[in-house]
Amino acid sequence: MRINRVLLFVTCILFSCQKTEHKRILDIVKEWDGKEITFPTHSIFTIQGYDTIPYKIPKSDYKVIVFVDSVGCISCKLQLPNWKKFMHEVDSLCDGNVPFVFFFQSKNVRELRNILRRDSFSYPICIDTEDSFNKLNRFPDVMTFQTFLVDSGNRVKVIGNPIHNLSVKELYLKELTGMKSNPLPVTTVHPDSTEYHYGTVGKNKKESKKVILHNTGKEVFRIKGVTTSCDCMTVEYGWDEILPGESAVLTVKYKAEEPGDFWRTITVYGNIPEKSFTLDFWGTVKK
Structure with a gap:
């Protein structure tokens, strides 16, 4: 079952990549499939980077973990309006039982706050200025592989960003709901x-x-x-x-x-x- 899941994910990703990327992607997916993600002992969560809230990492059958590093354009990576749409879709399909955990590794707190306010993103987030979450887990340095769907034991079931890749989004929804889609005949x-x-x-x-x-x-x-x-x-x-x-x-x-x-x-x-x-x-x- 594990091998089938790896092959399914790699197939979805490799169609959009150059051949030189194939081995690197396969190695990342194999490494992270089933791997347990560890959370820092003390993480401070806020709303839009201002108001601290008493938030604990939820225990649930599934959760989505989103890590965003400080490399490159933060706004480009976040695409928070699209995250809000996806979260609403998952909530509707799963009766609100799938929490989303956001860790943003950024030293430019002012910019991040401005983006959160601009996009009216009011979900709890951790601004991890010390990069403690990444130091614990050593996430891949490629944005594509810094988002995870994990099970009740925080073991990775799907790796990939469902906002930037709709094929990955399908894998998330399939894992969460068991939905099966009938393939359409292909055209050019x-x-x-x-x-x-x-x-x-x-x-x-x-x-x-x-x-x-x-x-x-x-x-x-x-x-x-x-x-x-x-x-x-x-x-x-x-x-x-x-x-x-x-x-x-x-x-x-x-x-x-x-x-x-x-x-x-x-x-x-x-x-x-x-x-x-x-x-x-x-x-x-x-x-």
């Missing part, structure tokens, strides 16, 4: 490009790009969803399927951040052989 979809250039964008300005998807296969393409590498990117579409031989449009909006060059991605999921494909968006934010 080609975007009009794989790279899109926004050019020069003014700070705090918004720019849009149209992405045209062509169904070049013989089956109906049914979109499962779209993820973004950063919450500065949003994707809009008013359709859920593309008939064979037809096309549809995604509108990809970017809200400019700090001045300088930027590179962002979106990943489209659906009934295609690779399960998903990723598109690149780049440009420069002027001062």
Whole structure:
């Protein structure tokens, strides 16, 4: 059973990775499958980084553990609005019996507080400035593998971020609910490009790009969803399927951040052989 679970997870991840990444990913998944996660003896939890609350790590059949390190763009990693949607979905399916435990390793407490307030995220979180949680467990240094679904003994059942990868999200829901999905017949979809250039964008300005998807296969393409590498990117579409031989449009909006060059991605999921494909968006934010 353990080997089957490892292979299922690796299959979901490897479709979106280069061949050189395969062994590294397989090694990480094998190492963490069934591994027990340990919590610090004394962890201080707050609401939005301000009000300390008497919070204990819940005992439950399952829990989701989210660790976020301080490397890179914190806002990009967090995507808290998407976490709120996922938490609501899990609560609805599991009658509120699956707690979420958040550890944020960040020395920039002010920035983190601002993000939590901006996104109205009022769930208990631990701002672990001493990195004690990571020191106990030595988590992978790749964001993709810093989120875990664990059992009652805090042993890892699924590793991966369900916000950044919809295939991983499916594994979470399957483990939690036992839901089985009937696979759809696959088709082929080609975007009009794989790279899109926004050019020069003014700070705090918004720019849009149209992405045209062509169904070049013989089956109906049914979109499962779209993820973004950063919450500065949003994707809009008013359709859920593309008939064979037809096309549809995604509108990809970017809200400019700090001045300088930027590179962002979106990943489209659906009934295609690779399960998903990723598109690149780049440009420069002027001062």
